[in-house]
Amino acid sequence: MSLKGFTRNFKPLEILTEEEIEAIHRGTLEVLWVTGMRVEHERALKLFEKNGCQVDYDNMRVRIPPALVEECLRKAPSSFHCEARDYKKSLMLGNNNLYLGAAPGLQTVDLDTWEPRLATRKENYDSVTLLDALPTVHFFSPYTPYFGFEGVPPCMAMLESLAARIRNSTKFQCVGFSNDSEIFAIKMAQAVGIEILGTCAAAPPLTIYRDAAESTFRFAEAGLPIRIISGQVMGGTAPATIAGGIITNNAEVITGLVLAQLIKPGTRVLVKDFSSPMDMSTGAPAFGRVGTSLHNAASNQLFRRYGVPIDNTSCYPNSKLPDYQCGYEKTSRLLIAGLSGANTLLLHGSVHGELTHHPIQAILDDDLAGMVKHFMGGVGVNDTTLAVNLIEEVGPIPGHFLNKEHTRKWWKLEQFVPKAADRLTYPEWMQTGKKTCLDYAKERMGEILATHKATPLAPGQEEDVERILDEARNYYRKKELISEGEMASYRESMKSPNYPFG
Amino acid sequence: MSTELLENLKKAIVEYDSEEAVNLARRAIQEKIDPIKILAAMTAAIRQVGDGFGKGELWLPDLVGAADAMTSATPIIEKEIKRRGITRESLGTVVIGTVYGDIHTIGKTMVATLLIAEGFIVNDLGINVTSERFVEGIKKYKADILAMSALMTMTAPEQRKIIETLKKEELRDKVKIMVGGGAITEEFANSIGADGYDPTAPGAVKLARRLIGK
Numbered sequence: 001m002s003l004k005g006f007t008r009n010f011k012p013l014e015i016l017t018e019e020e021i022e023a024i025h026r027g028t029l030e031v032l033w034v035t036g037m038r039v040e041h042e043r044a045l046k047l048f049e050k051n052g053c054q055v056d057y058d059n060m061r062v063r064i065p066p067a068l069v070e071e072c073l074r075k076a077p078s079s080f081h082c083e084a085r086d087y088k089k090s091l092m093l094g095n096n097n098l099y100l101g102a103a104p105g106l107q108t109v110d111l112d113t114w115e116p117r118l119a120t121r122k123e124n125y126d127s128v129t130l131l132d133a134l135p136t137v138h139f140f141s142p143y144t145p146y147f148g149f150e151g152v153p154p155c156m157a158m159l160e161s162l163a164a165r166i167r168n169s170t171k172f173q174c175v176g177f178s179n180d181s182e183i184f185a186i187k188m189a190q191a192v193g194i195e196i197l198g199t200c201a202a203a204p205p206l207t208i209y210r211d212a213a214e215s216t217f218r219f220a221e222a223g224l225p226i227r228i229i230s231g232q233v234m235g236g237t238a239p240a241t242i243a244g245g246i247i248t249n250n251a252e253v254i255t256g257l258v259l260a261q262l263i264k265p266g267t268r269v270l271v272k273d274f275s276s277p278m279d280m281s282t283g284a285p286a287f288g289r290v291g292t293s294l295h296n297a298a299s300n301q302l303f304r305r306y307g308v309p310i311d312n313t314s315c316y317p318n319s320k321l322p323d324y325q326c327g328y329e330k331t332s333r334l335l336i337a338g339l340s341g342a343n344t345l346l347l348h349g350s351v352h353g354e355l356t357h358h359p360i361q362a363i364l365d366d367d368l369a370g371m372v373k374h375f376m377g378g379v380g381v382n383d384t385t386l387a388v389n390l391i392e393e394v395g396p397i398p399g400h401f402l403n404k405e406h407t408r409k410w411w412k413l414e415q416f417v418p419k420a421a422d423r424l425t426y427p428e429w430m431q432t433g434k435k436t437c438l439d440y441a442k443e444r445m446g447e448i449l450a451t452h453k454a455t456p457l458a459p460g461q462e463e464d465v466e467r468i469l470d471e472a473r474n475y476y477r478k479k480e481l482i483s484e485g486e487m488a489s490y491r492e493s494m495k496s497p498n499y500p501f502g
Numbered sequence: 503m504s505t506e507l508l509e510n511l512k513k514a515i516v517e518y519d520s521e522e523a524v525n526l527a528r529r530a531i532q533e534k535i536d537p538i539k540i541l542a543a544m545t546a547a548i549r550q551v552g553d554g555f556g557k558g559e560l561w562l563p564d565l566v567g568a569a570d571a572m573t574s575a576t577p578i579i580e581k582e583i584k585r586r587g588i589t590r591e592s593l594g595t596v597v598i599g600t601v602y603g604d605i606h607t608i609g610k611t612m613v614a615t616l617l618i619a620e621g622f623i624v625n626d627l628g629i630n631v632t633s634e635r636f637v638e639g640i641k642k643y644k645a646d647i648l649a650m651s652a653l654m655t656m657t658a659p660e661q662r663k664i665i666e667t668l669k670k671e672e673l674r675d676k677v678k679i680m681v682g683g684g685a686i687t688e689e690f691a692n693s694i695g696a697d698g699y700d701p702t703a704p705g706a707v708k709l710a711r712r713l714i715g716k
Contacts, residue, residue, distance in 0.1 A: 106655065106685070147655050154655045178656040203605055235563065236608050280561035282702075283608045355684070481659065 002081060002092040003138055003172075005099040006369075009378035012096070012304065012341040015297050021305060024243060024298075028250040029066040036063035037206050037255045041213030047262050062255075069254060072261040078307035080268040082225055083195040084139075086170035086455065091139060093225075093270060094309040098338050098376065099138040100369050101174070102131040103314050103350035105357025106147045111442075114321045116356045121493060122502025124149040125164050126449055130359045131348060132169035133452035136369035137362070140165050141314070141346045142176035142199060145357045151493020155179050155481040159188070159472050163465050166192055167500065168454045174227060175199065177215035179481060184472040186222050191464035192457065195224055197270065200260070202230035202252035204237035213259065220260050225268035227311060228256035233285045234295070235278040242294050249275050249299065257308065270344065272311035273299035279318075287316035287353055288329030296333075297340035304341055312337040314346035315365075316353045322361050322438060326351070330368055338372050363441040363448075367418035374416035385410070420444050466500075504535045508543040511575070515547035518567030520574040527575035537582040538590065544572050544579070545621060552619035556704060562612065569615040592623045594646035594714045597639040599627035600683070601650055601664065604657035609683060612703040613649060620707050622647075633660075633667040640668070640677055646714050649706070651683040658685040662694040678713040682706055 016024070036054070039045055039062050049055040054063040079094025091099050108119040108127075119127070127145035131137045144165065148157035158181040165173050166188065174197040175185040182198060189196040198219030202208050219226045230252035232238035238245040253271045260267040275295040276285040286292070296312040303310040315333045319326035330347065337345050347369060349362035379385075390406050401407050420440035422429065429435070457465065473490075476482045482490070496502060507530055514522035523544075530540045551568040554560035583590050596617055600610045607629050614626045625643045627635055640648060648668075652658045661681050668674040681696045691699030698709045 154659050157655055178654075207605075209605065233608075278562070278608075280563060281555075281558060283562055283612055483662075 001088055002090040003084075003088065003099070005091070005097040005138055006338060006373040006376045008096040008098065008338065008341070008376045012300070013297060013336070013339040014301050015294070015340070016301050020243075021302055024246055024250070024302060025305075027243075027247040028254065029069060031206070031247055031251045032064040032069055032254065033066060034063070035206065035251075036061045037208060037251060038062075039208045039213060039255070039259075040210045041208070043217065044208070044213040044259055047259070051262050064255065064258060069258060072258040073254070073306045073308060075261045075265050076257055076269045076308050077266060079309060080225060082139075082172055082197060082268070084170060084172040085166065085192065085194045089138075089171050091172050093268075093343050095343075096341070098342055099344045100136055100348065101139045101141045101344060101346045102137045102144045102348040102362065103316065103346035103357065104141055104143040104145060104147060104354060105350055105352075106355045107357075108146065109321070109351050109356040109358050111358070111360065111438075116352075119146045119149045120502065121149050121151065121496070121500070122498070124161075125168055125501045127349070127357070127359045127362075128164050128168040129452055129454055130445060130448050131362060132171060132454045133448045134348065134362060134366045136366050136373065137171065137348050139172035139197075139344070140169065140174065142174050145349055145359070145362075147354075151490050153476070153482045153486045153490055155181070155476045156469075156473065156490070159184050159469060162188060162196075163469055163500070166194070166465060167457060167462070170455050172197070176201070177211060177218075179211075179476070179479070181472070182215050182218050184468055184475075186218065186224065187471075188465055188468045189224070190222075191468060192461050198222075198224050198226045200226055200228045200256040202228070202256055204230050204232040204252055205248055206251060208252070208255055208259070212256070216256060216259050217263055220263040220267045223264070225270065226256075226260050227270045227272055228253045228260070229272040229274050229311075230256075231274045231285075233276060233278045234291065235280065236283065238275065240277075242291065242298065245275055245295055246273075246298055246302070249273060249295075250302070270309050270311055271303060273303075274311075274313050275299075276313055284318075285353070286318060287313060288318040288325070288333065290332065293333055293336040296337050296342065300337070300341040309343040310341070311344040311346075312342040314350065314354075316346075316350045318353065320352045320356075322351065322364055326361075327368075330365065334368060334372050335375070338376050359445050360438060360441045363420050363444050364437060367420055367437075370416050370418065385414075504530070504533060504539075507533065507535065508540065511540070512543050512547040512550075515544060515568050515571045515575075516551055518564070518571055520571045523571040523575040524578065527578040531578060531582050537579045537586065538588065540579050541576075541583075541590065544575065545619065548572050548615070548619040552616055555616075562608075565615050566611060569611070569618065572618065590623065593621045593711065593716050595623045595625070595643050596647045596649055596710065597625050597627060597636065597643055597645040597677075598649040599631035599636060599639070599651070600629040601652045601657050601660035602630055602632045603660060604652050604654055604683075605629045606651065606653035606683070609653065609703070610649075610651040613651070613682065613706045616703050616707045617649075617710060620711070622710065633664040636664050637667060637671055637673065640673055645677050647710055648677045648679045649710070650679070650681050652681070652686060653684045655685045658683070658690060661686075661696070665695055680706065680709055680713060 048062045082091045084090045107116040200216040234245040238248045277291040279286040317326040317329040348365040349357040511526040678697045680698045700709045
């Protein structure tokens, strides 16, 4: 059993011709074979060589023959199941289904000044609770909601984040990798009896660095699904042209896919097209620009042909607050991704790029997601919805439809009503304090936090999570990634009577 | 003649023509033009591009293109300066790099380019730079400033490690340390004992001047 995502009930948006798809595919194969990829991992290089790739060990360069690429694309399953803590919330990735995930932020943002600051432990746990309650959040990305929170040393951020999500949510969880964090993430998942989606992140252009390859081995060998990402920025780490960018991105993620299939054939792989153009005045990724959507839409078409599920560039706005810019950046990105066949997308909570996250934004995003879900459902056409008999019954004016049973039943199914939106008449709006969607979102946040309680971990599981966190803390202290000073303030932050929830 | 040659050299840089910049730099040396003057012309060209960038008239690819043309020609001039045994004047010497474990290059390159445009001598150690290599670079180039970049939460602590290494090597008091990158905040910079932080490349240049009192 799995959670129903957003089903697209009509043909996907296609922006490339067959010939154009073929040209991009051929370009990818040429880059993989002629230019090759740098893979900074000896065991991976040996595995590539054993399977017919040309390997130059001195330069860590691997050239992958087209036949192997196509064979591995076939071996990767076209759709697959990912098991959540609550099995009813498991995902069935692939086909015409879109799942939305909560998006991470490095810090939270002050709602009065719109300035960023580090989240507290309580804010992190509360945000997880809120995201657990929002119906359009189907899963959590790594580091969600925050990359770290007060008192936590950076090397523990990934694992503290996962622990918070496992404790306060029964939804499906993804993890990243850093300094061997995946060893403990896998242990934690096994202790709680869930699956997690691991990560292999290529470094554009055309490089898979040591930790990314190592992480791929660890997740594949543990029998877990892997999300393969390459966060290219067009004009910087990829060609400035969309078509050229798709080719390098393809080469990077397909190399990760080939590696995963060689480690363990049939490994479940979700490929991520995490591309965006570079902002040419700051050098930052311009996630919210429309070029991102062109890249995503074309890549979705290509991966549909490959039969491999695809994730798109996260719906990160470049705006710093939930304003008009944030709204159009998120809406256009989400809508185009949904219409063109993305299978997963991170949406909820990101306020500015990956730098800030706020639960208020997540509530606003829940409404946006609801709109897009409704659109993707398409138009139901049958005798009842065509309503020809009803139209005859009502006839011309003074007839109307408001008093009909058909209306009472169907308007709720045929309309989507946003929860945190201003829907008042002008006089009502002026008399009730001129509230905006932000005010409504704040109210909804209060209601959710007052009422929603995530299903607690079973007896023994909580102890396992804490034991594995402790194991990781000791590991990083030995590796001198946590200094004694950091450890002292980390311990202090855990002294709260409400630990681990704040 | 020499004025025309230097004007052409400036033109080559502002038109991102590395090959032409190298040719003209060689010719300038052959024609025995004062290498300090050649370098001044090249720096003026970079400053022109830097100013255009600051005004929003030029963009990153322009800045990086001009910097590439300049750095292609610079070794030719530096060799001549060394041969003649003269001292090159500058605002100061900077050693810059992205810390170990981090391979983000663009922000660091922006800062390096704008520092060159401002009149600093910049030694770019590249990406994934270990504390040992930073120490080596500071000693080798007799750096006044160490500039470090880290884009990821996980690699930011590396900056702390480098500062600790500098203390052990008794080098900490000899350089001013500035840090930057997406994962860095003012608070973090203070906590690791850096001398300064700025979130933008143009801000980093002002910071560098302030740190060395120029």
